[in-house]
Amino acid sequence: MTGQMTVPGALTTDVYEVSMALAYLREGMTGEATFSLFVRKLPPRRGFLVAAGLESALAYLEGLRVGSAEAAAFAEALHRPVEDLEPLRGLEFTGEVRAVPEGRIVLAGEPLLEVTAPLPQAQLAETCLLNQLSHQTAVASKAARCVLAAAGRPVVDFSLRRTHGVEAGLRMARLGSLVGFAGTSNVAAATAYGMPAVGTMAHSFVEAHEDEEAAFRAFARAHPGPVTFLVDTYDTEAGVGTAARVLRDLGYGPGCAVRLDSGDLGALAVRARRILDGAGLPEVRIVASGGLDEHAVDRLVRSGAPIDVYAVGTRVGVSADAPYLDSAYKLVAYGGRPVMKLSAAKATAPGAKQVFRGPGAADVVGLRDEAPPPGTEPLLETVMTGGHRVAAPAPLAAARERFEADLARLPDEARRIDDPVPPEPAVSGALARLTEEVRDRIRARVLGGRVAGG
Incomplete structure (x- = not known):
């Protein structure tokens, strides 16, 4: 075993993504689309999230291509003659990606990543992108809380034997290193990522x-x-x-x-x-060691227990108390037209976006091209154009520096292990106005049509 993680291919998707991409191609709907990937709300007992999974997501997009073998597999999955899948043959990702760099702290409702590409390409990528960013962000956030709870004492990863697969064990070790773990028991991960084996x-x-x-x-x-x-x-x-x-x-x-x-x-x-x-x-x-997570570590540290090193495993490797994120990948623009979803409790905001970070994680979610509010910095960066990365993968040390800098500026109430209070990002005036305009347009067209037809 080399310790290198496999890169998912085009078949790593849900069948309905294939059905939609095929329909788009048959209808000539290949205009530019923007999809936004975000977490709707934080899990209970979380005051923040740590953005993670971007590097593996970009590796997937760079290699995304539908060849003859993939077209044949799609045809079998859809119970269709392979000739019917001919429009998909040769599809590859040629778009742009803007994303929050790994290690940065993010909040609910903030895009972690936005894809702008021809609609069939961007649609086909949905499932795998959600898989990569959701799982890794959940685990990195759990691991980060262990580092917080240890209050400067070393934390090491003992999770491999109970993670949900060998690949998940490798990712856990990498994410632990990203947020400051001192080592891992996983020899393959230690070799792959230059970590101390403990x-x-x-x-x-x-x-x-x-x-x-x-x-x-x-x-x-x-x-x-x-x-x-x-x-x-x-x-x-x-x-x-x-x-x-x-x-x-x-x-x-x-x-x-x-x-x-x-x-x-x-x-x-x-x-x-x-x-x-x-x-x-x-x-x-x-x-x-022995069933530890951030809550157990926090109690031990607060009690004054003379423990020098904390080894965390199962509960952290599977993010036991929050094993998934309420994440979504939603179309926000197509063919130059901002779009949104109005479903109850799942409405989305239209248009390509940017997150502007102010002091103390006083964030503002706005439109991509609007001017940053005074005293803020944009979080999303262009990481891929024309289907290729704009730079080589960043070292883990750089992601760790970003995490440590963001964590130091996070409000104390968000850093709490028990009953944290996450900051709530504001919405810019420009985004609020666009949302209202698009909502009114949809209601006039859809609901007005229903009344007229009734």
Whole structure:
């Protein structure tokens, strides 16, 4: 396994995207369309989101092409002769993408990405773009909250064994690095992304030996550098005492650690620290793991537990409390005409947009071409033109810098782990006026026609 993630192809789509793209082509509806991808509302217990998934989304668009094999597969899916799918053959993405760079903090109702391309191309891309940005933004946002909760203590990724597939495990490690994780247990991810590989031992290693001391000494013989001993296989306090004796006997100290994986981690950490300090090993760290997420980490940090490193896994890797986002990819303009949806609770705003960020995430959602309000900066950048990226993929370090800068400027109430209050972006006057104009036009045409016909 190389650790490189596969790039989805044209078949990675829902069948109705194919049906619509084919109908557009048959009707000659190939004018320029703009679609906006955004999150309608934040999940409960979220004060912000971290934009993520853009790099894999752009890789998908660069490779999006319908060849003979794809046309044949579409024909089979639609139960149609392959000749019927001939209009789709040769379709590839030639459009423009404007997006919020990875690592930036975003809010509900703000476009993460806007695609402008011939209508069939932009339509066919919907499913995969939603998949890439929704999942990765959800996981990055959960991971970011763990970093916040740890209050400067290192957080590491132990999620691979329970993520929803190997690919999701790779993405989790990458996203953890993006928001400041100190390492990952995932060797493939560590290799692919230049992250420190971190880990300890399993309970099975201890159980395979006659006792804990034999296990710890065997592990230390195999690993002459700093070691971390798992101390809760039988009795945690006895395990810490044994670990301290072995470390002292072998002359190990700086860089070494004991790992607590079960029980009352706060109370056990206090007792473990006392044992280690009493053995003259104040430099030996305490690592905590076992079902942790930002809420558990926050409670431990606030309690003053002497834990040096937090290893998070399952609950973070699957974003357990918010495993999906209420995201949407909606047509906002076609053929130079702004369009919108009026459905109850799911109405959209028309026109290509921009997000203008002010101090403290005082954001304004406006039209793409309007002048920025004083003291604001635009968030969406042009990242693809003519179907190709405008620049090489940005390093993770750059995304991490963006995240850290945005997080530092976020209001305290949005950063809270419990009961956060997310900022609410304002709507520019120009966008509000356009929305009203388009709404009135639709009502006059559709509802007026219904009354006249009735």
